[in-house]
Amino acid sequence: MSSPGSPSPGLPTQEPPSPEQQQLWEPLDSPEPMQPSPAPSVSVMPSLVDVGLQEWPNGWRYEGQFEGNLKHGHGIFQWASGEGLYKADERFGPGVLTYPNGRQDVGLWYRNHLIRLCTEIPGATTMKDHPLYYSSKEELTIPARTYKEKYFWRVNPEEDPFFYPFKELLFDDNYTLPAEIAIYSTDADHLPLTRSYTKEGDRYFFQKEELGDEDEIVKLPIVNQTPLLVQMQIHIYRHRHAEAMLSWDVAAVIAGNREGFGPRGPLECSSEQLITEAGEGNQETVLKILKTNLVSADVADVNGHFSLIGAAAVCNDSIINLLLDNGANVNKLNNEGISALNYSCIHYYPSGCFLHNEIYKVTNKKEPPSVTERKVEDLEMDDDLTTQVKMAKRLSVYDHKIRVGSISFKKASLVASQQEELTWKEEEDAQVHELPNFEESLDDETTVSEIDEESLVSPSVGPPSTGYFESTRSVHHFQFNVSGRQLQQAAHVLSRNQRFKSSAGKSMMTPAFKHNEKVWRIAAMKSEHQKRREIIILLLRRGADPNISTNPIPALFLAMLAGDLSSVKLLLESKADPNTRIRSQIKEIDGLTPLHVSVAIPGKQGVLITELLLNAAANPNKGAYDDDVTYEPDMDIQTEEPTGMILKSPNLMGVPSHYFTPSDIVSIEGGRTPLHIACQREDDHKDAHQIVRLLLLHKADPNLLWSGHSPLSLAIASGNDLAVNELLTNGAEPNLPLTRGLGSAMCTAVNTRYEHKRSLTGRLALILKLLEANANILMPITLTSQVNQAIGTAVDFAYYKYFQDSRIAQTPYHALTHNEREVYNARRELLNFLSNLFRKATVTMERKRFEEIIQQNMQDREIDSALPPLTESEALSFADISLTAKAIFERNAHVAEGNLPILAASEKKSKVQDTAPRRQLFKFKFCYACGRSVGVRLITCSRCKEVYYCSKACKVTAWNEFHKDECYLTKGRPSSKKDGSYGDAGWRSGSSSPSVELDNYSYI
């Protein structure tokens, strides 16, 4: 692109292009003869034939004879002379134009215009104080050698969605260009230069040592992101070595240091004037300057501040149109990376100042350490308005969720909007209109999030930097006394008044605006707010790209956080990227996409905005950059083992493989997806559920992990049962293994950490719901402590968590407070419930296995009739099934038939059992009463030796409740240990320590 354009073919055999021919840093041309001569501005006009002097604003100068007003006869015409960087026969880069009178126009040039000055225009807008402003140190990676540039992929092949091997062919001249094209290709910008030609050209054009290494890649810090200026910077970089040949300080011009040059020339002066006048809204002067065609509508000062942004700042649509009509780039950026559109949006949504807090709160539901702890005093209005208008709660100025005290927005704004239809033609009279006004009730539940759209358009308080209010919502947020309300109403109507708009428009923009009339003042603020919206629409209509400027924050986020549905729509229609990411030095919000934020916006707005984004193809599976962040309720997670418990399991092989078939979904851990945030929401479960449904409908992956959690476990933890249902019916895997020691969804449901989100009934129902959705209670769960780990099940997990809370688990019942007793009782009931489910699940599983083996044997025999039928005992043995289990099947069957078990049958079985080989080794050992297998010492039932207990208490419970019958069905006699005579041992007596030693039992 920046290859030297030379008319000669540049082949080595022919005359090589010399530096002189390349026209680098050569004196600028005098103005072209065809260029229309500007009207003389300074002239000494003789009346008839005379000698005189005529000067043009562009520095031309004629001294000589005149006749009438015409140059006639002899005279000397002087043109300005300049030096600078050229590209393809046009000025492109730093340059100096020197006039005969010693003045100089210094700056960066594009064609005939200065596009960047070396001076600073006072009063330029800056976003440096914005809390979300980040100093972007963008770097551009380019190859050090020019001829490589065209063949340099800026996009990494891995990230390029269209990358395919054929692209490689473009590297080869023979495939891409007609043969011998170099002979007739002279224009580097329009006709392609072959790679080989460019290479040759570079070799002659640059000194050899300037070229750098063949494969060297340089990183160029980019000052201004505007594409033209980026190109210019590359061009400047290419020709950096030639600077030494020049008489003036090129580096100073690039750096914007004007000190070493002469007084400012006419072009510089006019350019400065253009920026200043546009920023002051002086339309006529702007028009005059542009008419001369000497100044670029795009010219910027040394900080990149340009007229369009200035015109946007004062909401002057005429100047904006004028500038754009005169070729201004609607997407130009200043050095801070702000476009006119983004500037307008930031001022339209002044609550953007608090966005950091807002986003953080929205997505984390907790106040972060504030970057912008601004006091109300900072926002304080001057003079007597303050006395009329008292500050509402401090937070309310930027928090959608906080109740706003005495004003009911809904009614107020509805009334206002209905009323304005009627009154808005009635001009000044409107001031005296008595309108039904803001409802006064301190306990009004209305929050800002419930306001209708009209009032949401206007967010809270003006940027503190400007020191005065700019928005309507700021007014809403204050408590008004009676006169204040009337004032407000009157102002609102006045602000819609066309005459007011045009007259107040100019003056109110200046900080000097100090109108004594309160009505006038508030109306001015409202009017300005409306104007800003019009400006935003104008800029979008004229092609402003909402994605070009992301500093301090993309416009889309601003509209979203204000709940401004219509603007979100407008921006998306204007091609705002729904997958953009916030860039911020504040770690908590860096990398969030619009969806991350929208799914957390409270109220219906959140649902609607999420839907808009999803319909605009927002990707619901983009993770935030918060892989290392921990889910807040898990922050203070205890990793210590409960006292007396050692993580050890008697089951060396863990849970038998036939108990649990793992799903083929692999847990992938990453940053939070929008689905995580929606499921994590603790407010507004209904709306959050709507959002979860929308996300799932748009193919959000319900099985991604963040902070160890799946969306399902987060919905369980946050207590959102609607979302749990939605997830379970839409592909969330209930047996997905979670990380960070969280086990599974079932473990989350029984974890004491999240128990306060549901009543006991709710928790029991949740467990059943999970089971119904095929959650497997026998799923192996790894329990981990700092020293060791063991594989158990959700039951072990539940007990582990239970015992970690030693206050509830270890304190004698009578020493617990009333509330603690309730907690204790609920926990015990849940554990009991879980244990019963667990035991039933094991029995079912064993029976299934047993039946499978019998079935298999029958099938085998059909194929091979010689095969002997499997005896029941063999089948039991193959299935690793204890006789107790068998007995339970039978008992259940009998109960179903209405019969009681027959002892004879069991005796028969007992005999069979004697001959059957015992395969206790792989049998899953767990306490037959409570279901635990980790951290307990198991003892067998002393009578049947088929089942295990972890404690005397468990034995008693099991015996009384269900094992007595089973045990009699099996061989042997009841242990002399007088069954049932343990008394009511209950939970309490045996479980003061989780591992109880019982002397009379044999340990395994």
Ligand SMILES: [Zn+2]
């Ligand atoms: Zn037990």
Ligand SMILES: [Zn+2]
């Ligand atoms: Zn027994």
